[in-house]
Every structure is written in C-alpha cells, then in structure tokens.
Amino acid sequence: xxxxxxxxxxxxxxxxxxxxxxxxxxxxxxxxxxxxxxxxxxxxxxxxxxxxxxxxxxxxxxxxxxxxxxxxxxxxxxxxxxxxxxxxxxxxxxxxxxxxxxxxxxxxxxxx
Amino acid sequence: xxxxxxxxxxxxxxxxxxxxxxxxxxxxxxxxxxxxxxxxxxxxxxxxxxxxxxxxxxxxxxxxxxxxxxxxxxxxxxxxxxxxxxxxxxxxxxxxxxxxxxxxxxxxxxxxxx
Numbered sequence: 001x002x003x004x005x006x007x008x009x010x011x012x013x014x015x016x017x018x019x020x021x022x023x024x025x026x027x028x029x030x031x032x033x034x035x036x037x038x039x040x041x042x043x044x045x046x047x048x049x050x051x052x053x054x055x056x057x058x059x060x061x062x063x064x065x066x067x068x069x070x071x072x073x074x075x076x077x078x079x080x081x082x083x084x085x086x087x088x089x090x091x092x093x094x095x096x097x098x099x100x101x102x103x104x105x106x107x108x109x110x111x112x
Numbered sequence: 113x114x115x116x117x118x119x120x121x122x123x124x125x126x127x128x129x130x131x132x133x134x135x136x137x138x139x140x141x142x143x144x145x146x147x148x149x150x151x152x153x154x155x156x157x158x159x160x161x162x163x164x165x166x167x168x169x170x171x172x173x174x175x176x177x178x179x180x181x182x183x184x185x186x187x188x189x190x191x192x193x194x195x196x197x198x199x200x201x202x203x204x205x206x207x208x209x210x211x212x213x214x215x216x217x218x219x220x221x222x223x224x225x226x
Contacts, residue, residue: 009152034214043116043202043217044155089154098170099145099206100215104154 002027002094006103014111019080021106023090024072032093033066033073034100037086044089048075077108085110114138118203118218125193125225133188133221135203143206144186145170145215146178148199155202161186193225 003026013019025033031052036044050057050064050073057064061080066073073092077084087107091100119134137144146158157170159178167178175197177189186205190197200222204215 006154036215036217041219043204043219044215045217046214049214098157098168099143099160101157102147102155104152 002030002092002101004090004092004101004103006090006106008106009104010107010109012109012111013080015080015082017080019075019077019084019108021075021088021090021108022072023074023092023103024070025092025101026071027092027094028071030092030094033064034091035062035064035075036089036091036102038089038105039086047088080110082110082112084108116203116205116216116218118201118221120221121219122222123224125190125223127194127225129193130189130191131193131223132190133201133203133223134185135187135218136185137203137205137216138184139205139216140183141205141207141216142183144180145204145206146176146186146188147202147204148172149202149220150199158188158201193223195225197223198225199223 006023034049037047038044061078063076087105089105090103116137142163145160147155156172161167161180164183179187200220202220203218206215
C-alpha cells in the first residue's frame, strides 16, 4: 500500500529562524499533497496544499515544494513564531479512492 | 458554522464494554472518515464512507463497525472494547473532490480502555 515517510520526528528551532519538514511518498499516482497542523488537544487543520502540476506554493510565511521525480515534498516555515509550535502532518492522495495517507508527524518546537 | 462535531470528547471503558462514537458535519460533505491517532503512528484510517449509503474498510478496521446514518452523520462502534483500542479518534469530512479541498477534522474523542 501507499507509504508516506516524514522527517524529522522532532524539530527544535530558535524563534525567527526557518523550519523545514520533509516527506517522501511511494505511489506515483499521487497528485495531491496537503499539510496539516495539530495543536495540543485539537484536531488537525489544513494549512497549505499542493497539486502535482505545481512545483511550489506560498502563503505568507509558509511554503510547500514538490519534486515529483524524486517523490518528495517539503514544508517551509520562515520567521518562526511561538504560535508555530505544534505537530505537523504531511499527507498524500495515493492512487485510490480511500482518501489521504498521513505521515507520522513532526513535533515542531519554537525556542524563545 | 460548527464544521465537524464529535461526541463524546472523553470516555473510559472497561474491557469488553461497547460504545458508539458519534460524528456529524454541517458542511453538506459527501465523504466522511474515521481515523485513530496513536503516539508515533500518525493518523491511521479505520473506515470511510465515500458517499451516503456506502462504507469501506481502511487500514485498521478490525474491532470496529461503522454506520453512515445519513449524509450528516457517521458513527463508529466498538462492540467489545480492548486495551489496544485506547487511542484518540478523529472524524473528518470532505467534498466529493476531496483533493480539491482537503479534510475538515473534528476535535477528537479520547478513549481509554482499562
């Protein structure tokens, strides 16, 4: 079945620095790659997504890049702030109708 | 606009007891999903319903049953709870073209089986 690997599992950065989280996928039929942010005690919330016909997408301080040849995509957060501290999940659509497959998550810690 | 509502938020069961987790969405979405979240395991699909009247197994369906009661509601039932089912359960919904809009998640049900 589809497999999504996410790294690192924990990432600690100084406030104001950039953070990068990477994911790789296995199904070449995948064409949709969302990122979710989960704050403590809450459900995951979609923060940005990218489709296979686009290489990069930005939304203020966050951006996602996609390399279809290498089958990997990354989340970039610039000028990190304390409110960016959360668990981030990548996901991909795979080739089937059963929805998204998620990575295991990255715990992002912003150090003051 | 409530989005996706899950009840209860917390539950403690004894081994062998049964219970039903409720999920309702008010966004007129066609597709609904049940995931479980365990430490270090990410989100794993239990069951999904692509449209009203249909349900299908996901990655980890054993020990669970589901009912798509109508377009709004999708329930998850544990017939005989086991400690291995201790987890946080999330319901999600999406448009038919879920790869256009992604998922909307509920706030979760934290279940402990003792």
